[in-house]
Amino acid sequence: MHLFILPCLTTLHTPACSTEFVGCSPSLSGAIRVNPWSIDAVADGLYSAIKTSPEHRRLRHEKHWRYVSQHTVGRFLIYVV
Numbered sequence: 001m002h003l004f005i006l007p008c009l010t011t012l013h014t015p016a017c018s019t020e021f022v023g024c025s026p027s028l029s030g031a032i033r034v035n036p037w038s039i040d041a042v043a044d045g046l047y048s049a050i051k052t053s054p055e056h057r058r059l060r061h062e063k064h065w066r067y068v069s070q071h072t073v074g075r076f077l078i079y080v081v
Helices: 039-051 054-070 075-080
Strands: 015-018 032-034
Touching: 015 039, 039 054
Parallel strands: 015 032
Antiparallel strands: none
């Protein structure tokens, strides 16, 4: 099971939440990492995302958006092939 919510709506500045088991989790250093097998950990992670200040959400969102916009599947394939 993989949970990965990407900050996709630029006007909302939604925080990124990912499982601690996803390989790219360390790449998104500001993402909220949770253990998907622990209901309490998921709840705490989502609560933390909701309670993050708007300014902090905006800064995290901009950082993550730059990363995922630059590190696309196409770019990955160029390096692998």
